[in-house]
Amino acid sequence: MTSKNLSEITMTIWGAMGIALAALFISTSGQVFTVFHMITAILLVLGAVAATGFIWQWGGVMSQQTKSLDDTFSEKAKRERIEQVLRNLSNAELVALKKRLANNEIDDDLLDFYLDQEEAERSTS
Secondary structure (H helix, E strand, O other), rough: OOOEEEEEEEHHHHHHHHHHHHHHHHOOOOOOOHHHHHHHHHHHHHHHHHHHHHOOHHHHHHHHHHHHHHHHHHHHHHHHHHHHHHHHHHHHHHHHHHHHHHHOOOHHHHHHHHHHHHHHHHEEE
């Protein structure tokens, strides 16, 4: 379910709860407000809170969406770092990189070293 759907369901729950509370208080307009009315109002509010919590998985939906956004931004940052490193390579280094990629001779430790070096240069400037 998307957060838009969850928001619509939440609005429906709280709208229905508001209508029920309004009906409850209107029904007491000619009478005295009793303990029964108060308990009913409290139960309506607690029911709406519980239903909203179940729908939103007690915050789990938002934390999943936040994690997804964090992953997206992390991937974007990695791409930007790689693009920056590639822009800084000379033509000879680019040709050597193409050859290594074509021959499948990639040294991950060396790649990590270059990326860390670029990150250190960006943080000091």
